[in-house]
Amino acid sequence: MQLLVEAFLGHLGKEKRFSHHTVTAYAKDLQQFVSFIQDGLQIRSIAEVDHHDIRSWIVSILEDENLQPSTVNRKISCLRSFFKFLAREGNIVKDPMVRITSLKTSRKLPMFIEQAQMERLLDDIDFGEGFAGLRDHLIIDLLYNTGMRRAELTGLNVSDVNFSKQELKALGKRNKERIIPLSHRMTNNIKEYLASRKTEFGSEDFDVALLVDDDGKRMTDSLVYRKVNKYLRLVTTIEKKSPHILRHTFATHMLNNGADLNAIKEILGHANLSATQVYTHNTIEKLKQIYEQAHPRA
Numbered sequence: 001m002q003l004l005v006e007a008f009l010g011h012l013g014k015e016k017r018f019s020h021h022t023v024t025a026y027a028k029d030l031q032q033f034v035s036f037i038q039d040g041l042q043i044r045s046i047a048e049v050d051h052h053d054i055r056s057w058i059v060s061i062l063e064d065e066n067l068q069p070s071t072v073n074r075k076i077s078c079l080r081s082f083f084k085f086l087a088r089e090g091n092i093v094k095d096p097m098v099r100i101t102s103l104k105t106s107r108k109l110p111m112f113i114e115q116a117q118m119e120r121l122l123d124d125i126d127f128g129e130g131f132a133g134l135r136d137h138l139i140i141d142l143l144y145n146t147g148m149r150r151a152e153l154t155g156l157n158v159s160d161v162n163f164s165k166q167e168l169k170a171l172g173k174r175n176k177e178r179i180i181p182l183s184h185r186m187t188n189n190i191k192e193y194l195a196s197r198k199t200e201f202g203s204e205d206f207d208v209a210l211l212v213d214d215d216g217k218r219m220t221d222s223l224v225y226r227k228v229n230k231y232l233r234l235v236t237t238i239e240k241k242s243p244h245i246l247r248h249t250f251a252t253h254m255l256n257n258g259a260d261l262n263a264i265k266e267i268l269g270h271a272n273l274s275a276t277q278v279y280t281h282n283t284i285e286k287l288k289q290i291y292e293q294a295h296p297r298a
Contacts (some may be wrong), residue, residue: 017174071104110248147250152241
């Protein structure tokens with residue numbers, strides 16, 4: 001059974017070009033499922049698994065781990081892809097997932113930071129002196145001004161920034177490249193940071209990471225998270241203070257200021273417009289607020 005799991009994960013990474021983070025998440029979900037059917041149900045062959053077994057697993061993780069429906073649905077999606085792969089490869093005759101439905105979830109609006117709070121963070125908050133301060137400021141600045149994902153940010157090399165064209169190249173999900181425009185101010189901030197980095201480490205290698213830690217090594221996703229969380233705490237009380245909140249904030253502020261939805265879709269690197277449309281709900285809430293404040297009969 002483990003060989004089938006490894007074959008599937010290899011398929012995701014090499015052929016489907018899923019990100020390392022997604023493959024790792026799928027691996028954990030499948031290991032959890034395999035352990036349940038082998039240890040709990042005494043099933044030794046994946047071909048023996050039916051929809052009753054899968055439902056038993058879903059019930060067990062709901063009861064034992066108290067997971068959110070959205071998290072369980074992600075695990076269900078993982079199994080759906082896994083069994084579809086097995087059916088296509090001829091390892092199973094019937095796909096047990098055809099009788100499994102996802103859990104109902106309440107759709108939450110993406111949280112975001114108010115525009116005035118972002119302006120205060122980037123213009124008034126003290127990030128410290130020298131290289132580290134410029135780098136930490138640039139992390140926030142790039143995430144907010146480009147809407148990039150955290151992994152896309154840490155994956156940037158110096159060569160991905162085109163200063164003459166004022167744009168950068170981001171490598172998104174499934175290794176899809178996209179071009180993101182930069183403002184003149186943003187490119188100047190990157191130049192200032194690189195000059196400070198050269199003084200700090202004496203390197204101008206354009207094939208190295210754009211963002212590096214205090215030892216000159218590529219910034220990790222976890223370090224970026226801690227940096228963002230630290231500075232967002234200074235300006236907002238919202239529950240989630242992650243790099244992804246800055247992606248939501250970018251999209252919401254762009255819409256609130258009149259940007260075209262399709263343009264935002266391209267910058268964010270969404271495959272479908274439906275993924276971008278969730279931000280229109282935030283815009284509608286903003287319009288309702290303005291209406292209630294401005295209309296004399298509201």
